[in-house]
Amino acid sequence: MARWGHIRAVVTVGLAAFLLPLAPVRAEPAYIPLVRDYVEKQIRPMVETPVVLKAIAEQNAKFGDVSEMDMRVLDETYRSEVDQHHLQMVKLLLDKSISHYLKAEQDASQGVIVKFFVTDSHGLNVGQSTITADYWQGDEEKYLQTFANGSREIFIDRAERNESTQNLETQASFVVMDEENRPIGVAIVTIAIDAL
Numbered sequence: 001m002a003r004w005g006h007i008r009a010v011v012t013v014g015l016a017a018f019l020l021p022l023a024p025v026r027a028e029p030a031y032i033p034l035v036r037d038y039v040e041k042q043i044r045p046m047v048e049t050p051v052v053l054k055a056i057a058e059q060n061a062k063f064g065d066v067s068e069m070d071m072r073v074l075d076e077t078y079r080s081e082v083d084q085h086h087l088q089m090v091k092l093l094l095d096k097s098i099s100h101y102l103k104a105e106q107d108a109s110q111g112v113i114v115k116f117f118v119t120d121s122h123g124l125n126v127g128q129s130t131i132t133a134d135y136w137q138g139d140e141e142k143y144l145q146t147f148a149n150g151s152r153e154i155f156i157d158r159a160e161r162n163e164s165t166q167n168l169e170t171q172a173s174f175v176v177m178d179e180e181n182r183p184i185g186v187a188i189v190t191i192a193i194d195a196l
Contacts, residue, residue: 031170031193035156038112038196039172039189046105047176047187052118055098055127056176056185059120071122071136078135090131098127105129114162114169115190118176121147126185137186142173147186151175159193167192 046052078089093099098118106113106129117128123138137143145155152175159170173188 029159031159031168031196032156034196035170035172035191035193036154038191039154039156039174042109043113043116043172043187043189044174047118049101051098051101052127052176052187053178053184055096056118056120057178059124059126060184063120063122063124066122066124068138071124071138074124075134075136079133082131082133087131089135093125093128094131096127099129102127102129111195112192113189114167114192115171115188117188119143119147119186119188121183121185123147123186137188142171142188143186146173146175147183150183162192165192167194169193 074089081087081089094103102116102118106116113129115128115130115132117132118126119137120126123136123140123143125132125135125137138148141157142155145151146153154172154174157171157173159168161167162169169190169192171188171190173186175183176185176187178184
């Protein structure tokens, strides 16, 4: 009889642990489903086009064995140019056909897309619609929460108020897949939540 009592107690504890989560479930902010839906329906199809996939593949081939030290040097050079308004690297990036394509998509978004760029497999910018703060995203959440950990989920960052426009904005990022369904880079888009 004692044995059945022990089994009943174990089953009860196990069932309680299953039914009652250990941590309280937090509701996600209201903007998250809106942004996720917009990214799935609007942004992902923009990214899954030959102009984007080809540009990422070409840069992956070019920077196949680049070291982290080299990436940091490229990033520091880029950021220095932005700070000093000597935009040699930025101009080369903005002149690429992929950047023209991303800029056209941003312009056609009726104010929803604030910034739109894609990286290679290392997190180095391949194309961008506007000037970005840095060139290497490989040490940031937008890359670490997507490509670096093999996630296929859309990572949506915390919303913040843009000081100059007063728009509430968030950044969403996801892994870009090639035609063979292999991860090749990351797409990052800054979205004006108020314009959705």
